Amino acid sequence: MATYSYPLVSIIIPLYNAEKHxxxxxxxxxxxxxxxxxxxxINDSSTDNSLAxxxxxxxxxVKAFTQENKGASAARNYGLRExxxxxxxxxxxxDLLSPDKIEGQMGYLKGxxxxxxxxxxxxxxDGDDYRKIVLKDDDWFCKDSNDPVDFLLKLNADDDVLPGYGSMIQPNSWLTxxxxxxxxxxxxxxxxxxxxGEFFCRVILASEGIKYSTIGTNYYRKHKHNNTVSGQKSLSAYESMLLSIDLKYSYLKERFNDPILERVxxxxxxxxxxxxxxxxxxLSKRAINKALEYGYNGQKYKAGPVGTWLSKILGWRLARILTYLRFKV
Incomplete structure (x- = not known):
């Protein structure tokens, strides 16, 4: 099959200590x-056999490069430059993609x-057979959108603000x-x-809309013991999360000046x-004050039945202290 009529797609894989997968x-x-x-x-200075x-x-x-340990975002930027x-x-x-993932999306994008x-x-x-999972297209985002701002509002919302909306779209799902x-x-x-989330907020706002493909699947692997940045609870991780929220809010604020944005x-x-x-x-005080400034009036403490019950009696702070002392999370 001749490939000159098919636009080149670059698949960028940031790699760090993933020898198992x-x-x-x-x-x-x-x-x-x-x-x-x-x-x-892009090997982010793995210490296991990943690079080998x-x-x-x-x-x-198929090309492989190594950078000093700077994290997945820096590795993706390296990949973009190459x-x-x-x-x-x-x-x-x-993570994994169904064989028709890219071809399906390219068909919908039509150039x-x-x-x-x-x-x-x-x-x-991790360990489950992903091929046995029944495929569905029943999430709210499983359709086209010609309104990037509206899409991002719904993506970042929850049932308290926009009933039926809110989600996390894992980055492998996109073709850009x-x-x-x-x-x-x-x-x-x-x-x-x-x-x-911060990166694709900018990319979506730079686009004219989202084209949803019913062909192709992104399989996102969840680990019980998460040692990646997503599972860390360091001060720098929380500071980065706050920065990400600040940035996403500012990007949307430039395009959409409405009180619902603060509520979201x-x-x-x-x-x-x-x-x-x-x-x-x-840091907690800073984040709580910002939430109250933006009019937060939702559930104060989300936990299991016991934790939620305790928060109603003791207040969320004391309930949170008890959770932290017991589980160190």
Whole structure:
């Protein structure tokens, strides 16, 4: 099959200590039915056998590079600088794509450089057979949108503000024209559990809309023992999360000046304020004050039945202290 009529897609894989899964992830990239693709692996100074495994796949269309340990966002930026493709597919080193994922989205995009492609995401626990999961397109975002601001408001909302909305779209689900990334800017390289949320907020706002594909699936692996930044509870992680929320709010504020925006983001500030308490009291206070400034009036403490009951009797702060002392989280 000739590939000159098929735009090149660059699949960028940031790699750090994923020796258990990287081979399967690379295979899932190689098995994409889209004929014109390149795979770019950026090793973030792994300390296990990840790079040795990745190097076994290196050829004309699979390249591997190593950077000093700077985090996944910096690795993705490295990959973007090396990418020759007109479209970008990010793929985490332990996740998987159905073989038709890229081809399905390219079919829906029809060569557009102003729309961003989206597909379904399936969450599965590490060790489970993801192929047995029933595929559905019943989330609110499983349709096209020609209003990026409205889409992002719904994405960041919850039932208290916009009933039926709110979600987390894992970054592998997107297929992005490189020109949109050039317009929006590269990844911010602060280490943050929400680095993808901040990045794709800019990319979506730079687009003319979202094109949803019912063909293709992103399989997102969940780990019980999470040692990545998403599972950390360090002060720097909380500070980065606050910065990410500040930035997303400011991007949307430039395009949409309405009180509902503050209500949408008040919840995010409140949740960080509660999660950071009592270990990081000053940061917690800053986040709680911002949530109250934005009019937060939702549930004060979300936990299991016992924790929620205790918070109603003792207040959320004391309930949070008890949780922290018992579980150190």
């Amino acid at each position: 990287i081979a399967e992830t690379i295979e899932t990239a190689l098995n994409q039915t889209w004929p014109n693709k390149e795979i770019i692996i 495994i990745a190097n076994k796949y290196v050829n004309e269309n 990418a020759k493709g007109e479209y970008i597919q990010f793929l985490d080193a332990d 557009s450089k102003t729309l961003i492609g989206l597909c379904r995401v399936v969450h599965f626990d 024209p490189k020109t949109l990334i050039e317009k929006a800017g590269m990844w911010n390289e602060f280490r943050c559990p929400d680095d993808d 983001f008040a919840r995010h500030y409140w949740e960080i304020g509660v999660a950071a308490y009592p270990r990081y009291r000053q």
